Amino acid sequence: MPQLSSGGGDDMGANDEMIAFKDEGEQEEKIQENAFTERDLADLKSSLVNESEINQSPNPAAVRRGQQGEHRGFPEKHREHLDGVSKHQDGGMYKTSGYPGYPFLMLPDPYLPNSSVSPSSNKVSVVQQSHGMHPLTSLLPYSNEHFSPSPPHLPTDMSQKTGIHRHQSQDLSGYYSLPPGGVGQITPSMGWFPHSLMMGPSGMHPTGIPHPAIVPPTGKQEHDQYDRGMYMKPHVEAKREKEPKKPVIKKPLNAFMLYMKEMRAKVIAECTLKESAAINQILGRRWHALTREEQAKYYELARKERQLHMQLYPTWSARDNYEAGLSGVAGEKSKADWGKKKRRKREKLQDSNTGGKRSAFATFKEEAVPVQLLQI
DNA sequence: TAGCCTTTGAAGCAC
DNA sequence: GTGCTTCAAAGGCTA
Numbered sequence: 001m002p003q004l005s006s007g008g009g010d011d012m013g014a015n016d017e018m019i020a021f022k023d024e025g026e027q028e029e030k031i032q033e034n035a036f037t038e039r040d041l042a043d044l045k046s047s048l049v050n051e052s053e054i055n056q057s058p059n060p061a062a063v064r065r066g067q068q069g070e071h072r073g074f075p076e077k078h079r080e081h082l083d084g085v086s087k088h089q090d091g092g093m094y095k096t097s098g099y100p101g102y103p104f105l106m107l108p109d110p111y112l113p114n115s116s117v118s119p120s121s122n123k124v125s126v127v128q129q130s131h132g133m134h135p136l137t138s139l140l141p142y143s144n145e146h147f148s149p150s151p152p153h154l155p156t157d158m159s160q161k162t163g164i165h166r167h168q169s170q171d172l173s174g175y176y177s178l179p180p181g182g183v184g185q186i187t188p189s190m191g192w193f194p195h196s197l198m199m200g201p202s203g204m205h206p207t208g209i210p211h212p213a214i215v216p217p218t219g220k221q222e223h224d225q226y227d228r229g230m231y232m233k234p235h236v237e238a239k240r241e242k243e244p245k246k247p248v249i250k251k252p253l254n255a256f257m258l259y260m261k262e263m264r265a266k267v268i269a270e271c272t273l274k275e276s277a278a279i280n281q282i283l284g285r286r287w288h289a290l291t292r293e294e295q296a297k298y299y300e301l302a303r304k305e306r307q308l309h310m311q312l313y314p315t316w317s318a319r320d321n322y323e324a325g326l327s328g329v330a331g332e333k334s335k336a337d338w339g340k341k342k343r344r345k346r347e348k349l350q351d352s353n354t355g356g357k358r359s360a361f362a363t364f365k366e367e368a369v370p371v372q373l374l375q376i
Numbered sequence: 377t378a379g380c381c382t383t384t385g386a387a388g389c390a391c
Numbered sequence: 392g393t394g395c396t397t398c399a400a401a402g403g404c405t406a
Binding site (some may be wrong): 250251252253254256259260264268272276277278279280318319321322347 | 396397398399400401402403404
């Protein structure tokens with residue numbers, strides 16, 4: 001795990017997160033690719049064509065897998081290279097020691113277009129302003145106010161690994177100020193709250209505060225219905241009542257997941273693609289094409305997510321979901337199944353290493369995606 | 377209908 | 392400390 005220990009501050013963040021994913025030689029290309037994040041649709045389409053050209057390299061996924069080691073070792077490789085940047089960041093966005101109560105004191109939100117105050121001199125540009133809204137608004141499972149003023153009692157360091165106390169959830173009411181009417185009045189503007197969270201206590205945090213990380217143990221994301229503006233069918237709810245199961249607390253989304261969540265719809269609209277695998281490939285390339293500052297927004301948001309998650313569920317561990325049967329019912333999936341999946345994964349990796357059969361998606365990646373992009 | 381595909385990043389675990 | 396593995400989201404596809 002990328003560690004951050006800038007003077008005993010928040011270790012949830014990660015200096016390593018502020019990494020450049022491109023080699024210097026690719027900077028020019030990177031800049032070129034960045035164009036689509038700041039221009040109108042026409043430019044974007046043009047950039048997508050460029051992407052497709054780039055994509056003509058043999059099996060990007062395989063290439064990427066081959067580079068995986070390099071990628072993972074990147075922070076170390078480039079730490080020295082990025083030292084200047086890091087120092088800059090140390091004095092800014094990621095300097096936690098200077099912001100007691102971080103991240104809840106990160107106000108005004110440095111990422112808000114109109115924000116004039118930033119904890120960092122590294123002013124963050126705003127992507128996708130064409131959306132007519134804050135680019136991250138849709139990502140925020142909690143309204144900005146939840147990240148707003150830092151309660152005076154908020155510890156500056158909530159590291160679990162360092163053994164530093166994590167606030168108990170009952171103290172969170174200050175952070176998660178609910179509408180006067182309570183949970184039931186939470187509006188869709190809250191972002192990607194699972195609808196189920198608003199329906200009853202099944203997905204409710206003991207504090208009564210809903211959180212997107214809580215999902216019923218039905219496997220698939222229930223909030224998908226909510227995202228589509230639909231409400232759960234009564235019989236579904238009745239079924240749930242019949243089978244009260246321990247809700248699964250999902251992992252907080254990382255920076256890339258947040259980015260995907262925001263950009264997916266846009267890519268789908270632009271590319272007329274619906275295959276998530278293909279969409280994710282595009283998003284992955286776009287992610288790398290983002291500037292460091294643009295990525296920083298999402299890293300920052302992800303860190304807030306993690307902190308919020310940690311405060312809401314102090315005892316939760318990612319391991320819980322490992323043993324919970326992946327995305328299924330908590331604790332009911334047998335470990336044998338888990339082992340099967342692990343074995344499958346190993347076999348798959350072995351196949352790829354030994355030049356085994358290529359998946360249909362590998363073919364899709366090399367051919368279908370560029371075609372789709374060129375059609376724009 | 378469960379699982380795969382595909383992406384990046386966080387976290388857990390084994391060595 | 393390093394490397395591997397799983398899981399987060401998403402939705403079409405496949406066995």
